[in-house]
Amino acid sequence: MLEYAQAKKVLDEYGIRSVESAYVGAADEAVAFSDGDRIVLKLISDKAVHKTKEGLVKLDLKGEDEISAAFRYLEDRGRKLRPYKILAQKMAESGVEIIIGGNTDAQFGRMLLIGLGGIYVETFKDVELRLCPITKADAKNMLESLRSGKVITHGGASTKMVANLLFSVSKLLIEHEEISELDLNPVIVREGSYDVVDIRMIK
């Protein structure tokens, strides 16, 4: 798996916006990163696949005391999950959580996926798949075909924004042959903006 910072760089190449983030080695580094904003602390380890379920994500932290306490908690949990790192991210504004992903089919090649994300993705499996590269029309059609399409965007500018995002991810998957699997989960979508909050890029 690509390290978070590297993965973020790949997204940057395609203008795919992900939340501001940095690895922090100590509680005061996390506080400095926050700079007064609400932040999230995540423990990143190959031994922890479902970070949220395992309680390795501390959300909505503000102020020195709260941030330091959360950092120390994760550090403590990390003892059993070595090697690990702690990632600090600016808290994304709330919105609809979706998943955008990529996969490599042995026979057909790169597949692009979108679905209603977060905790819903495994339950409802409301996802749409397309073979890459997709066209702009394919991107729009993916959104229209989702049962939850209207929950994600209401047409107009937002639909175009998510369609463009899908188009960019398709391009990324085609051009980066070394990346065999990709999860952007969740991507938080709001009217007029979005943030990729978590990235898994597998070589």
Next chain:
Amino acid sequence: MKARYDLRTMLKPKSVAIIGASRNPDKVGHIILQNYLSAGYSGKLYPINPNADEILGLRAYKSVLDIKRDSIDLAVVAIPAELTPQALNDCGKAGIRNVVVVSGGFAEVGNGALQDKLKDICDKYGIAMIGPNCLGLMDTRSRIDTLFLPSYKISRPFIGRVSFVSQSGAVGSTILDIISSEGIGLSKFISYGNAVCVDEVDILEYLMADDETDVIVMYIEGIKRGKEFVEVARKLGKKKPVVILKAGRTDAGVTAAHSHTAALAGNYATQEAIFRQFGFTVAKDLDELLDYAKIFASDPEPKGNRVSIITNGGGTGVLTTDAVASSRSLVLSQLANETRAALAKTMPALVNVTNPLDLAGDADAKRYGDALTAVSADENTDILIVIALFQTPGADSKVAAELVHQKGDMDKPMVVISVGSDYTGLHKKILESGGVPVYESPSAAAKALEALFEYGRFRDRKP
């Protein structure tokens, strides 16, 4: 992409050798020869059998190598598996470049080595082979018929513009048997079995260019050449409607994956997504396959999604209204004022002029005709669903004939829903042989119309 094989010659041969033709009516080779004769194939037929001089009135040859005066466009091989390599070799030496091997007993029963031998011989001589382990080919226009199914056991379809491709012989023969009774006219039938040389990609490529084929209906179990399949599908989807049934929908063999995406993108899901991406209509079972095939075969592309319903049964009208309203893409139309005025003049007082338009149980051919004339011209109607319940006092063969007549004049898609047993079945036949697709349930009709509408939308979509 240049075609690997010349399937045109294979389907339009001027001369055919039948290796394994036999005087014994129980033998596959006998049935095939008999079928060629029954179908009225007009090319030259050469029965090949080392132990006969004459079969079914035709001079028989010991080997294809003995036919000196003619070149053979197609050889059909119907002999035991272990004798097939020798026969294929003879074909190669005799300059025959198209061969259908109907015989089984190869990779499908674990005999991969024997199958590899066939492949080597084909490669050596540049032979295009269909099979082994298949039913082979049927072309209703050139009247070739390599099927080894006795004609009394299976209805042969009439000439039409739907081509049907089936990897499996069993599914192929079932569908072939049914489509004639469903009013679907056939152009070509290709069952390609183990796909040693000619595979689904070659066949789709050929049918894409074939001007006798308007609709492609396909049953497959696997795709051999993924990248090439995609290349053809990308072009084909925009050109002709393809209805596809892929076996293995519930494949549970998806192993634990690293990411959510990989876990959600299983084998069937991936293939189905690709089919849809290129505009193919995906059927989930044989019933759906036929339902979709039927509508693409007989109805034009709708200009929009607004549906008007004409019925002679109130309840069925309501059920159909529900099916349309709950469909993903269809909506009920609002009849235009002019249409309502026209209907008010021709309909009796008991008919409430609205959508669904309930003509009442005593509706006869004239009332159906008047209603259809008005509604088919309605500017707010893109699609017509006509419910004809033949159990009612007014409905008879004249109604069926009127529906056929109306459909012939119409440039909008129209389907009929008709539910019932023997008497209804008779009228269903009249309707379907007149080019009117008939469905047995509102939901089946709505699903088929939705597929037709969605395909039109796909075809008109800019990239």
